[in-house]
Amino acid sequence: MNRVGRKTWEDWIIDAVIYLSLIFLVVVTLYPFLNTLAVSFNDAMDSSRGGITLWPRKFTLYNYQTLLTRSQIYHATLVSAARTVLSTVLGVFCTAMAAYIISRREFVLRRFVSFVYVLTMYIDGGLVPTYFLMRSLGLTNSFWVYVVPGLVSAFNLIVIRTYIAGLSDSYVESARIDGAGEFTIFLRIILPLCKPVLATIALFIAVDNWNAWFDTFLYNSANAQLSTLQYELMKVLQSANTMSGSLLQALSRAAAGTTNTVTPRAIRATMTIIVSVPIVIVYPFLQRYFVHGLTLGGIKE
Amino acid sequence: MKTSASVSRRGGTFWHRVKQQKVLILMTIPFLVHVFIFRYVPIWGWLMAFQEYWPGKGILQQTWVGLENFKLLFDDPVFYQVLRNTLAMSIIKLAMGTISSIALALMLNEVRRMWFKKTVQTISYLPHFISWVVAANLVRDALSTDGGIINKVLMDLRIIKEPIMFLGIPGLFWWIIGISHVWKEVGWGAIIYLAAIASIDPTLYESAMIDGAGRLKQMWYITLPSIRPTISVLLIMNMGWVLSAGFEQQYLLQNGRVIDYARVFTIYELDYGIKMMRYSFATAVGIFRSVVSLILVFSANQLAKRWGQERLV
Known part of the structure; x- marks a missing residue:
């Protein structure tokens, strides 16, 4: 810091400690990803000899070819992508609309609706009652269990409401004088003004959906057609120690006749990379939005 | 909204406001139904904790066991x-x-x-x-x-x-x-x-x-x-x-x-x-x-x- 023109010895030491610590943090954060990336591009048998760090020793695309041509993985990728896109688009739209409604200060049900949502942040029915509810609604063994139940979350609602409350009333007032209805005001005026906060919420919803596996495990584990990528990776992770997972067995059988082969470690590494790549590509571009949105909404774990 | 705040002290204005805001209220209904079904109906299922639940019977036809x-x-x-x-x-x-x-x-x-x-x-x-x-x-x-x-x-x-x-x-x-x-x-x-x-x-x-x-x-x-x-x-x-x-x-x-x-x-x-x-x-x-x-x-x-x-x- 150039608060004082010249650096004292204290400044030098502090800077050294800080820069070294931060570089240590960067290394610790990135190394596991880079190591996994290297393993995923390395020949599986060669990897099992150990010693792969940041760079593949025997480069191959075979791990990716084996995994991506499995219809199970291919299909799970489609399901994951579909649920992410649908949940994000519908979720952002619905949450924004609910937020607009409860941001209207003169609205008679405003306090009631807010309370009904806020309470859901603190109370949940628990695993069993929720499971029975989903079953009686026909949402088990169904794609829609990924989209419909979580359409509006209370936390996101509050973040958007806080943002709308910070906008000037004059936009809404002048639109009303021009004779615009509530829905038109929401669509034409509020939505475009909320772009920054909606980008944040879209990121939160998309990441949550892409990363979810527990709902697949609970509601759709009986139906392979509805499996998601994270759930497939979870199964590989759980069975990696015992080598008993159906996918692992199938893959090693498939590889048995050829010169190439895959190992559980290589499969895990490759799937980890496939699962992570969309997130690594997307989040840096939304950074300025979510940093702003987070400080606006208060606290999220 | 100063005006509505000042008139709301007199009776009858609440229903006037409800009438005026009927579009907003209509927009709210689907949200309330959704949150009620997915977040509050499971709490009704808490009754199961006071029963010996057997799948296949309705929640009110179960045997009650109190705090067992x-x-x-x-x-x-x-x-x-x-x-x-x-x-x-x-x-x-x-x-x-x-x-x-x-x-x-x-x-x-x-x-x-x-x-x-x-x-x-x-x-x-x-x-x-x-x-x-x-x-x-x-x-x-x-x-x-x-x-x-x-x-x-x-x-x-x-x-x-x-x-x-x-x-x-x-x-x-x-x-x-x-x-x-x-x-x-x-x-x-x-x-x-x-x-x-x-x-x-x-x-x-x-x-x-x-x-x-x-x-x-x-x-x-x-x-x-x-x-x-x-x-x-x-x-x-x-x-x-x-x-x-x-x-x-x-x-x-x-x-x-x-x-x-x-x-x-x-x-x-x-x-x-x-x-x-x-x-x-x-x-x-x-x-x-x-x-x-x-x-x-x-x-x-x-x-x-x-x-x-x-x-x-």
Whole structure:
């Protein structure tokens, strides 16, 4: 810091400690990803000899070819992508609309609706009652269990409401004088003004959906057609120690006749990379939005 | 809306407002129906905890057993183990997470090279966006006895002779949970403290400098006291969540050797309830967790309010 023109010895030491610590943090954060990336591009048998760090020793695309041509993985990728896109688009739209409604200060049900949502942040029915509810609604063994139940979350609602409350009333007032209805005001005026906060919420919803596996495990584990990528990776992770997972067995059988082969470690590494790549590509571009949105909404774990 | 506030004291204006806002009310109905079905109907299912539930019969045709399931719960030694694990891991995660995030925010705040600061920040957010499935994979690889980086470094430094099977040692499990939590969330957690630091009045630093305070003293006497309100509100609010120590992290990192230290409430509900088809028992576990959490969250909220800080609700 150039608060004082010249650096004292204290400044030098502090800077050294800080820069070294931060570089240590960067290394610790990135190394596991880079190591996994290297393993995923390395020949599986060669990897099992150990010693792969940041760079593949025997480069191959075979791990990716084996995994991506499995219809199970291919299909799970489609399901994951579909649920992410649908949940994000519908979720952002619905949450924004609910937020607009409860941001209207003169609205008679405003306090009631807010309370009904806020309470859901603190109370949940628990695993069993929720499971029975989903079953009686026909949402088990169904794609829609990924989209419909979580359409509006209370936390996101509050973040958007806080943002709308910070906008000037004059936009809404002048639109009303021009004779615009509530829905038109929401669509034409509020939505475009909320772009920054909606980008944040879209990121939160998309990441949550892409990363979810527990709902697949609970509601759709009986139906392979509805499996998601994270759930497939979870199964590989759980069975990696015992080598008993159906996918692992199938893959090693498939590889048995050829010169190439895959190992559980290589499969895990490759799937980890496939699962992570969309997130690594997307989040840096939304950074300025979510940093702003987070400080606006208060606290999220 | 000054006018409506002044007329609302007279009778009849409420219905006038309802009429005027009928479009807004119509727009609200689908949302209320949705939240009622998916968030409040399951609470109706809590009745199961007071029954001997058999699948296939309606919820009102079951045999009522009163508090039998709760008695079973409080008599179960595993329940106390679960309670201990949950509290221990929550507190370890809260303490380590808070301290590391504040430290990172303080350090980032001292960095003047903007490109360096931005790069470190961007990288530090990465693990937050990665699922626990992926993170657990990475943690397992890093700790593995078969070429894992931690064992490798410790052996290269001659600290240990043989690779250690970290994930198989019960006494280490809580700390592995704590450290992997820090690894994943430290950057994300620092955002809120950085924002708090950014809003500190710069004249405070100027006058401190005139008084000859160095950077360490400025951090200690100005930055830290200035963000104390933020720290205490976040701490208090998070205290409310001590019964939700997370579930994915423990579920994905545990194994048979350490399960007695890894078992948290959701794992307990799954293994001792659903997998044994003890649906009523699992519901009772869920109620216990939900009700105690609710009490804790609201007490935390009240405490924060009494301290004159902003509340979350």
